[in-house]
Amino acid sequence: MKDMKNVDIIRIRGDRTIEEKDMVIVEYPFTIFVNDEELITLLCSPSSLKYLAIGFIFSEGLIDSYSDIGDIRIDEKQGIAYIYADRLNKLSEEFRRKRTITSGCGKGTIFYNVVDSFKSRRIENPIPVKIAKIKELVKEFSRRSELFLNTGGTHSCALCDNDEIIIFKEDIGRHNALDKVFGEALLEGVDTQDKIVLSSGRISSEMLIKAAKRQVPIVVSRAAPTSLSVEIAEKLGITLIGFARGERMNLYTNFGFRK
Numbered sequence: 001m002k003d004m005k006n007v008d009i010i011r012i013r014g015d016r017t018i019e020e021k022d023m024v025i026v027e028y029p030f031t032i033f034v035n036d037e038e039l040i041t042l043l044c045s046p047s048s049l050k051y052l053a054i055g056f057i058f059s060e061g062l063i064d065s066y067s068d069i070g071d072i073r074i075d076e077k078q079g080i081a082y083i084y085a086d087r088l089n090k091l092s093e094e095f096r097r098k099r100t101i102t103s104g105c106g107k108g109t110i111f112y113n114v115v116d117s118f119k120s121r122r123i124e125n126p127i128p129v130k131i132a133k134i135k136e137l138v139k140e141f142s143r144r145s146e147l148f149l150n151t152g153g154t155h156s157c158a159l160c161d162n163d164e165i166i167i168f169k170e171d172i173g174r175h176n177a178l179d180k181v182f183g184e185a186l187l188e189g190v191d192t193q194d195k196i197v198l199s200s201g202r203i204s205s206e207m208l209i210k211a212a213k214r215q216v217p218i219v220v221s222r223a224a225p226t227s228l229s230v231e232i233a234e235k236l237g238i239t240l241i242g243f244a245r246g247e248r249m250n251l252y253t254n255f256g257f258r259k
């Protein structure tokens with residue numbers, strides 16, 4: 001299924017009007033069922049749907065590992081994921097009762113207990129990385145954002161090591177893009193404890209918590225962090241970097257890695 005669609009528009013440039021085609025990003029309702037129970041409908045881009053479904057239920061604490069999933073089927077035509085889990089986290093019912101509207105795009109939802117997020121193991125030994133390398137990764141990250149360059153309507157997320165981007169995803173929602181990244185990492189057995197997350201969007205507390213649950217030591221964004229994300233990053237030993245654009249960036253927490 002395509003992520004972009006042609007539409008007819010009238011483009012206004014000063015006193016001129018031009019009838020032409022334009023590319024817009026596809027917004028796709030995607031409903032996730034877990035053990036035949038409807039869990040949530042996400043508004044997303046219609047790519048990497050398997051990764052999105054897996055990444056979402058893992059990020060929200062319903063499963064502890066990919067081995068908890070017995071089967072997963074994606075019906076792209078209907079926009080449905082059917083996930084059958086052999087084991088569900090004992091807190092999954094509590095998470096579903098504590099459904100919270102977040103600051104995410106498209107009124108995204110997240111099922112998390114903030115207190116539980118602070119139980120994540122603190123990162124005591126952040127990975128060594130040079131600021132010059134982060135600048136290189138951010139530049140490559142921007143070049144890969146093809147959907148954004150064509151439509152202006154997406155966010156991007158990536159998982160990197162010290163040398164290159166390993167996984168890159170785009171979506172209309174920043175939370176979805178990050179869940180797609182983590183879903184692929186989980187499915188492909190990619191260790192995230194020595195990696196860097198790059199994001200095009202605001203780093204709010206729920207974005208930071210998603211990274212913390214995967215023990216990611218460094219989170220970098222082209223946009224701003226929120227006050228709560230800074231507090232959580234400081235508490236958990238995560239290096240948080242915002243406004244990473246060109247030759248500039250702001251370091252908000254855990255500055256010890258600098259070189």
